Amino acid sequence: MTFGQALFMGLLQGASELFPVSSLGHAVLVPSLLHWSFKQSDPSFVPFLVLLHLGTATALLVIYRDQWIAIIRGFFTAAIRGEMRTDTERLAMLLLVGTIPAAVLGVFLESRIKSLFASPYAAATFLVVNGVLMLGFEQLRRRREPPAESRVEQEEHFARAERISFVAAAIVGACQALAFLPGISRSGITIGGGLIAGLRHQEAARFSFLLATPVILGAGIVEVPQLFGSGIPIGQYVAAAVLSGLAAYASARFLLRYFRSGRLDPYGLYCIVAGLVSLALLRFGL
Amino acid sequence: MIKSNTVAVGLGVLGVVLIIAAVLYAVGILQLFSSGSGNHYKHAILCVVLAVASFVGANFARPRTV
Numbered sequence: 205m206t207f208g209q210a211l212f213m214g215l216l217q218g219a220s221e222l223f224p225v226s227s228l229g230h231a232v233l234v235p236s237l238l239h240w241s242f243k244q245s246d247p248s249f250v251p252f253l254v255l256l257h258l259g260t261a262t263a264l265l266v267i268y269r270d271q272w273i274a275i276i277r278g279f280f281t282a283a284i285r286g287e288m289r290t291d292t293e294r295l296a297m298l299l300l301v302g303t304i305p306a307a308v309l310g311v312f313l314e315s316r317i318k319s320l321f322a323s324p325y326a327a328a329t330f331l332v333v334n335g336v337l338m339l340g341f342e343q344l345r346r347r348r349e350p351p352a353e354s355r356v357e358q359e360e361h362f363a364r365a366e367r368i369s370f371v372a373a374a375i376v377g378a379c380q381a382l383a384f385l386p387g388i389s390r391s392g393i394t395i396g397g398g399l400i401a402g403l404r405h406q407e408a409a410r411f412s413f414l415l416a417t418p419v420i421l422g423a424g425i426v427e428v429p430q431l432f433g434s435g436i437p438i439g440q441y442v443a444a445a446v447l448s449g450l451a452a453y454a455s456a457r458f459l460l461r462y463f464r465s466g467r468l469d470p471y472g473l474y475c476i477v478a479g480l481v482s483l484a485l486l487r488f489g490l
Numbered sequence: 491m492i493k494s495n496t497v498a499v500g501l502g503v504l505g506v507v508l509i510i511a512a513v514l515y516a517v518g519i520l521q522l523f524s525s526g527s528g529n530h531y532k533h534a535i536l537c538v539v540l541a542v543a544s545f546v547g548a549n550f551a552r553p554r555t556v
Binding site: 287297 | 531
């Protein structure tokens with residue numbers, strides 16, 4: 205992998221990790237469509253992905269630093285007291301409940317699923333499926349929206365992340381496992397799940413990003429020892445990780461603003477078009 | 491959450507079992523649900539997280555006398 209390719213992959217991963225368009229799907233598809241010769245099965249590719257994920261997780265920690273301090277404090281307070289008294293304490297427990305199914309499924313299933321479906325054709329097909337899911341989530345949501353003067357007013361009828369039920373948090377957390385399929389977006393699935401559970405779009409995105417942080421960070425930290433293998437161009441990889449973090453930071457800021465009134469529809473349409481175009485390009489070898 | 495001494499004790503015992511499983515995974519004795527032999531740190535960390543969740547659940551389930 206050249207330095208330019210590493211930087212491009214960092215930018216792509218950071219930008220697509222939080223947008224509901226599947227970073228894994230793009231990481232599988234784009235190099236294949238550009239006819240890049242590096243192999244994702246190469247032993248040095250895993251440390252590269254680890255660093256990119258740590259970059260993304262760092263961006264999320266920076267954005268939500270105040271909330272994470274309050275959440276961690278709230279977690280210990282509620283855990284020791286054995287009772288939740290504030291919204292922050294409830295959010296801390298919701299995140300724990302949401303993270304457990306993702307962590308269990310991640311440890312036991314991730315490598316098996318990824319190795320089964322790590323082809324560009326599978327990624328393109330699942331990207332189309334992801335698009336259909338995004339449109340489906342929005343259709344289900346529209347049925348529950350009251351008529352209102354503006355989208356912002358419509359959104360106010362729905363709940364904040366702290367009010368989601370524990371069962372819904374566990375289901376949304378478990379849905380993250382679907383994102384092991386290249387082309388299915390973790391943030392898309394969790395935002396969609398949040399919408400079905402009755403959250404505002406912006407709150408569903410916030411819950412999705414908070415839920416993603418321990419999973420991305422944990423997966424990255426566990427793989428850190430692989431970074432110390434020989435022959436890894438660590439300087440290049442760190443530069444790509446920094447770019448990934450900056451792209452993730454900008455993406456998260458944009459999305460939180462966008463989801464004040466925006467919907468998943470444009471991302472759903474993008475996934476369907478990108479998936480179909482990719483399938484055509486792969487089929488005809490263009 | 492259900493307030494019951496039985497549930498609280500059950501979750502506490504589960505937490506202890508998970509801590510033991512974490513140690514066994516970390517030193518490479520336990521190979522259950524893992525691919526290949528050796529130390530399974532991912533499984534060990536997961537067991538620790540689940541143990542913490544069990545202990546928290548046990549504390550929440552414990553009936554309180556006012």
